[in-house]
Amino acid sequence: MPVIEYKCPSCGSGMTFDSTTGMLSCPSCGRKDNIEQIPDPLKQQVFAEDEVREYHCESCGAVIVTEPETSATTCSFCGSAVVLSDRLTGKLAPQQVIPFAISKEEAVAAFKKWCRKGLLTPRGFMTADRIQNITGMYVPFWLYDLLSNVDVRGQGTQVRSYRRGDYQYTETDYYEFYRKIRLHYVRLPIDASAKMDDQLMDKLEPFPYEQLKTFKTPYLAGYIAEKYNYNSEKLTPRAREKTMPYIESYISSTVNEYATVSYAEKQIDTTVKQAHYTLLPVWMVYYNYKGKQYTFAMNGQTGKVVGKPPLSKGKITAWFAGVSALSFLGLKIVAWMLGGGFI
Amino acid sequence: MNKRGVTTYLLLTLIALWMLTPLTAWAEQTPSEKKLIYDEADILNPEYIEDLNALANEYGPKRETDFIVFTTDNPEDEDVVKLTEDFYDERAPGYDKAHGNAVILTLEMRNRDLYLAGFYKGEKYLDDSRLDKIRNKIAPMLTAGDYHGAFAEYIRTSYRYMGFRPGVNPDNLLFDTTIQLVIALVIGALVVVVMAFRSGGRVTVNSRTYEDSGDSGVISRQDKYLRTTVTKTKIESNNSSGGGGSGGGGGGTTSGGHSHSGSRGSF
Numbered sequence: 001m002p003v004i005e006y007k008c009p010s011c012g013s014g015m016t017f018d019s020t021t022g023m024l025s026c027p028s029c030g031r032k033d034n035i036e037q038i039p040d041p042l043k044q045q046v047f048a049e050d051e052v053r054e055y056h057c058e059s060c061g062a063v064i065v066t067e068p069e070t071s072a073t074t075c076s077f078c079g080s081a082v083v084l085s086d087r088l089t090g091k092l093a094p095q096q097v098i099p100f101a102i103s104k105e106e107a108v109a110a111f112k113k114w115c116r117k118g119l120l121t122p123r124g125f126m127t128a129d130r131i132q133n134i135t136g137m138y139v140p141f142w143l144y145d146l147l148s149n150v151d152v153r154g155q156g157t158q159v160r161s162y163r164r165g166d167y168q169y170t171e172t173d174y175y176e177f178y179r180k181i182r183l184h185y186v187r188l189p190i191d192a193s194a195k196m197d198d199q200l201m202d203k204l205e206p207f208p209y210e211q212l213k214t215f216k217t218p219y220l221a222g223y224i225a226e227k228y229n230y231n232s233e234k235l236t237p238r239a240r241e242k243t244m245p246y247i248e249s250y251i252s253s254t255v256n257e258y259a260t261v262s263y264a265e266k267q268i269d270t271t272v273k274q275a276h277y278t279l280l281p282v283w284m285v286y287y288n289y290k291g292k293q294y295t296f297a298m299n300g301q302t303g304k305v306v307g308k309p310p311l312s313k314g315k316i317t318a319w320f321a322g323v324s325a326l327s328f329l330g331l332k333i334v335a336w337m338l339g340g341g342f343i
Numbered sequence: 344m345n346k347r348g349v350t351t352y353l354l355l356t357l358i359a360l361w362m363l364t365p366l367t368a369w370a371e372q373t374p375s376e377k378k379l380i381y382d383e384a385d386i387l388n389p390e391y392i393e394d395l396n397a398l399a400n401e402y403g404p405k406r407e408t409d410f411i412v413f414t415t416d417n418p419e420d421e422d423v424v425k426l427t428e429d430f431y432d433e434r435a436p437g438y439d440k441a442h443g444n445a446v447i448l449t450l451e452m453r454n455r456d457l458y459l460a461g462f463y464k465g466e467k468y469l470d471d472s473r474l475d476k477i478r479n480k481i482a483p484m485l486t487a488g489d490y491h492g493a494f495a496e497y498i499r500t501s502y503r504y505m506g507f508r509p510g511v512n513p514d515n516l517l518f519d520t521t522i523q524l525v526i527a528l529v530i531g532a533l534v535v536v537v538m539a540f541r542s543g544g545r546v547t548v549n550s551r552t553y554e555d556s557g558d559s560g561v562i563s564r565q566d567k568y569l570r571t572t573v574t575k576t577k578i579e580s581n582n583s584s585g586g587g588g589s590g591g592g593g594g595g596t597t598s599g600g601h602s603h604s605g606s607r608g609s610f
Contacts, residue, residue, distance in 0.1 A: 120535075120542055155569075167575045174569040184558040203544045206552055246550035254561050306544030316535055322351035324531030325358055331523040338517070339508025 002086040005058040006221050014059065014080040016222030019100040019300075024218045035218045055084055069193065072138070072217075072225035081221040092227045093277070094215040096143070098207055100136055100223065100281040100300040107134060107283040107298055114305040120319065122312035125289050132293070133286040136300065138225035138279035139196055142232045143187040144239040145273040150181040152251055153265040156258030179254050185243050189280065190235045192228035196297075198238075203306040204299045207280050211301060215279065225279060232275035240270050376400050377409070380494070381430075384414035384452045391491045398495055402502040408444040408465050409436050410498045414490075416452050423449055423456040423607060424595065431462060432599035438464075442601060446501050448494065450485070454609070457482065459497075460594070461604040468505040471593045473513060474606035477501060485610035 006015040008026035015033070018025040023032040055064040062077040064084075071087035074080065088094065102110065108131060115121060115128040158173045187209055191201035213219070247268055255261050281300025286293060289310055296307030379399040380392050387395070399410040413430050421429075427449040430436075437443020444464035450457055459478050461469035469477075477500050484493035507513040516522045594604040 118542060120538055156566075163578065166578050168578055170574045170576075172572045172574075174571070176567045176569055178563075178565040180562040180564070182559060182562050184555040185553045186555045188553045203546055205546070205548045243553075246554065249550045250554075250559075254564070304544065304547070308543040311539055311542065316539070318351045319538065320531045320535045321355060322531075323534045324527045325351065325355050327530040328523055328527035329358060331517065331526060335518050335523065338515075339511040 003055050003058055004083040004085050004217055005080055016081050017219050019103045035216050038218055040216045069226045071227045072220035083217045083220050087227050094279050095276045096212050096278040097215045097219050098211045098280050099219045102300055102303055110303045111285050118309055120311045120315050121309045125310055130288045132288045135284045136223040137282050137284050138223055139282045140192040140226055140228035141189045141278050141280050142192050142235055143189055143276045143278045146185045146243055146270055147273050148183040148247055148268055148270040151267040152179045152263055154263040156255055157260045159259045188239055190239050192230050193226050194229040200297050200306055204297055208301050236272055379409055379411050381413045384416045386414055386490050395494050398498050402498055406502055406505040407438050409438045410501055411436055411445055411447045412494050413447055414450040423451040423458040427458050427460050428597035432597050448497050457610050458607045462601055466604045467509055470604050471606055473504050478606045478608050482608055482610045
């Protein structure tokens with residue numbers, strides 16, 4: 001059967017991953033198992049691809065309703081944590097995972113705290129009491145290792161200015177420069193899920209890579225997990241594009257001895273050394289406010305929240321008026337101190 | 344409305360009140376009209392003279408200085424500076440006392456010469472350069488024959504300039520309330536836009552986050568010197584006066600021993 005559940009060896013209840021201890025734990029009897037020591041049932045099973053169209057819950061026998069991307073979920077009838085193992089094997093086998101460090105309760109609390117900090121969010125929104133749904137989700141990412149060989153040529157100038165007698169002299173030295181640069185970027189994350197907004201996912205970074213673990217299915221117990229929609233070749237252009245500003249800034253840092261720089265030739269040759277399929281923890285928060293749904297994402301390790309909150313017109317006006325008034329007062333005071341009188 | 348909003352509106356109200364205070368102060372003045380417009384060349388209508396006199400009487404007390412206009416046909420063909428100095432010595436004007444604080448605009452119709460002079464407080468607050476500014480402002484109006492407008496402008500500008508500490512440039516854009524307001528509104532708008540932009544979370548990774556610094560770096564570099572170019576520009580010395588063809592002059596001392604600032608020109 002391609003459905004994996006974790007039954008507690010002591011009492012038979014469904015076990016889930018516990019973000020506080022990092023262990024597989026039983027909510028009924030409190031048993032905790034170290035994930036590293038559990039034999040992963042996934043490794044023992046071999047499936048033909050697309051063999052199964054229907055999944056049945058091991059506990060209650062109900063049909064598990066999932067989207068085609070879902071690889072781990074909970075049974076909608078009995079609530080058991082289930083892992084759909086054929087969606088995690090073969091090409092779809094994740095290599096690494098960063099488990100959740102923030103529990104659902106902590107996530108809700110952190111989200112409420114974040115809402116209160118919003119300086120422009122409406123007051124009704126700040127109480128954060130309309131959280132419609134909060135889901136812990138392992139989002140598929142590719143972590144790229146990219147090696148870029150850069151050759152740049154160009155002309156730079158150094159300018160000196162000095163005064164002699166009644167004249168101001170400006171001396172400009174022209175140089176021709178060449179730089180050969182090797183840049184190695186490691187574990188650059190690119191979100192591989194079609195569902196997730198790329199910009200939102202980019203803002204969630206950085207993920208603490210010291211928490212990276214070899215993938216084991218028990219980490220997914222109790223959470224939703226998705227499989228990738230795009231393979232690593234397909235996302236390579238995005239990865240390259242993401243490193244471009246990094247490379248550009250490195251290049252300009254190597255020629256900062258020049259006052260002005262003009263590039264004649266810039267050759268950037270980037271190769272993908274490797275790409276690891278990795279699941280990263282994200283709390284998705286769905287929030288209803290005045291009939292509209294807002295989606296937020298929270299880094300499941302650091303608690304960083306991203307997503308566009310509604311903006312209050314009243315608060316925008318108040319801030320605009322307040323800051324303008326204070327600036328005006330400040331300018332008046334500056335003018336007065338410079339000797340300008342108050343009118 | 345929340346607390347922050349209330350504070351903001353209170354602050355705005357306070358500023359509005361404070362801006363209005365000078366207006367209420369002006370209204371309290373009792374009009375004891377003093378003759379300050381001496382139209383001896385008879386170039387102004389009587390109602391214009393009355394109008395200007397009222398204006399000078401309104402602004403003068405606030406700066407404790409008499410704003411005087413003196414027009415003359417100059418029957419004895421004397422120099423405009425001498426005319427002004429004699430006017431001060433003989434008629435002994437002054438806000439606080441005879442030979443006191445005064446600013447005099449002398450319009451000499453024979454040679455179409457113009458002289459502005461500041462005495463005592465007038466000298467301290469309206470130095471040569473400030474008087475030059477006033478003269479440059481009103482000379483075109485005088486040339487066009489708008490005497491009433493030019494005199495009114497002279498009174499208002501002198502009043503305004505005397506509100507600035509001596510030595511600062513009164514035309515500095517920073518002192519302009521409209522400019523201050525525009526700058527303040529721009530700052531307010533910028534702050535709000537940045538706040539709105541950042542409300543959705545920011546990218547907190549930079550170019551170094553994913554860089555493997557041990558395996559990244561410059562492998563080889565070459566810098567070849569090509570040439571040097573030199574340009575030289577003459578440094579303008581600051582001692583040239585900005586008076587142009589029609590201006591110049593400056594202050595002096597009257598034969599009665601009263602020191603004054605000044606600016607002369609023609610129109």
